Amino acid sequence: MSRSDDSRYLKGGPVAQRIIASVREDAAIATAEGFPPKLVSITVGDTAAVDVYVRNQRAKAELAGIGFEERRFAADITAGELEAAIHGLNADPRVTGIIIQRPVPVHIPIKTLQAAVHPLKDVEGMHPASIGNIVYNQLDLAPCTAAASVELLKETGLDLKGLEVVVVGHSEIVGKPIAFLLMSEGATVTVCHHMTRSVAAHARRADALFVAVGKPRLIKADMVKPGAAVIDIGINSEIGPDGETRIVGDVDTDSVKEVASWITPVPGGVGPITVAILLRNTMVALSRQRALYQATYGVADKLAAE
Numbered sequence: 001m002s003r004s005d006d007s008r009y010l011k012g013g014p015v016a017q018r019i020i021a022s023v024r025e026d027a028a029i030a031t032a033e034g035f036p037p038k039l040v041s042i043t044v045g046d047t048a049a050v051d052v053y054v055r056n057q058r059a060k061a062e063l064a065g066i067g068f069e070e071r072r073f074a075a076d077i078t079a080g081e082l083e084a085a086i087h088g089l090n091a092d093p094r095v096t097g098i099i100i101q102r103p104v105p106v107h108i109p110i111k112t113l114q115a116a117v118h119p120l121k122d123v124e125g126m127h128p129a130s131i132g133n134i135v136y137n138q139l140d141l142a143p144c145t146a147a148a149s150v151e152l153l154k155e156t157g158l159d160l161k162g163l164e165v166v167v168v169g170h171s172e173i174v175g176k177p178i179a180f181l182l183m184s185e186g187a188t189v190t191v192c193h194h195m196t197r198s199v200a201a202h203a204r205r206a207d208a209l210f211v212a213v214g215k216p217r218l219i220k221a222d223m224v225k226p227g228a229a230v231i232d233i234g235i236n237s238e239i240g241p242d243g244e245t246r247i248v249g250d251v252d253t254d255s256v257k258e259v260a261s262w263i264t265p266v267p268g269g270v271g272p273i274t275v276a277i278l279l280r281n282t283m284v285a286l287s288r289q290r291a292l293y294q295a296t297y298g299v300a301d302k303l304a305a306e
């Protein structure tokens with residue numbers, strides 16, 4: 001192989017930096033105009049992947065000039081108590097964005113919780129009334145991990161029109177939105193899940209393979225078409241040979257990189273872009289709120305002045 005291993009890696013860092021630099025400019029302007037962006041993260045219980053995400057949210061929000069606050073709740077909180085906390089954030093004009101970290105404990109219906117977030121403050125587009133936007137090709141605010149994965153595929157320069165894409169995993173927040181985003185870009189999309197008869201048979205046909213199931217090393221070299229792009233979305237914590245906790249994806253990277261033309265490292269692939277897109281979405285949500293204020297009070301001011 002003439003290409004070095006390094007050129008096969010689709011790294012998220014540079015893309016994330018680009019996005020964050022532009023968010024930082026927008027945030028500075030909004031703040032100067034009297035609309036400082038502020039994101040509140042809601043965590044219920046303890047999940048390793050959530051801890052990593054929230055830690056990076058805080059660090060990058062600070063870098064971008066976006067206010068950040070984490071609200072942590074014990075795993076035994078009731079759905080009613082959580083909804084009340086969300087209503088409080090909806091009513092607080094200083095809070096411009098709300099993200100509910102998934103998963104939440106099983107006794108809490110996630111859809112009810114997601115529906116409690118005011119759609120204008122929903123920075124992931126996960127309100128049941130908002131998720132439909134991506135079906136209508138309105139793509140400016142999409143679930144962050146899904147948008148980040150598609151952004152990284154675009155870095156390959158592959159033409160998405162007519163591209164054979166296979167998505168392994170059909171979660172509400174990753175697999176399903178990825179499928180819709182890719183369909184909007186003209187790709188031919190197959191979605192595999194836990195009831196799919198042969199994931200390998202589908203995966204081997206893919207020019208681009210997205211994997212988001214949470215199973216370390218699920219995808220092996222013999223499941224990948226030579227020359228394909230492999231986007232690894234898994235964030236799994238495991239104990240490495242040195243006894244230290246480490247993060248690995250869903251792809252057996254060492255073997256797959258010998259077959260694929262592009263592969264995303266974990267960490268350092270989709271993750272950093274996810275954080276950047278969350279911040280970008282926070283600014284999109286803020287401008288929608290400002291447009292509403294303008295439409296409501298801007299006109300009222302004019303009428304009052306007349």
Ligand SMILES: Nc1nc(=O)c2c([nH]1)NC[C@@H]1CN(c3ccc(C(=O)N[C@@H](CCC(=O)O)C(=O)O)cc3)C=[N+]21
Nearest residue numbers: 049050052053056100101102145235267268271272274
């Ligand atoms: N409502 C909701 N939306 C999510 O998007 C969501 C969620 N819940 N729950 C948890 C998972 C996990 N997730 C991560 C995003 C970025 C990194 C990330 O920044 N990863 C760095 C890690 C580097 C480090 O170790 O610090 C990387 O991959 O390079 C990790 C994990 C989003 N998730």
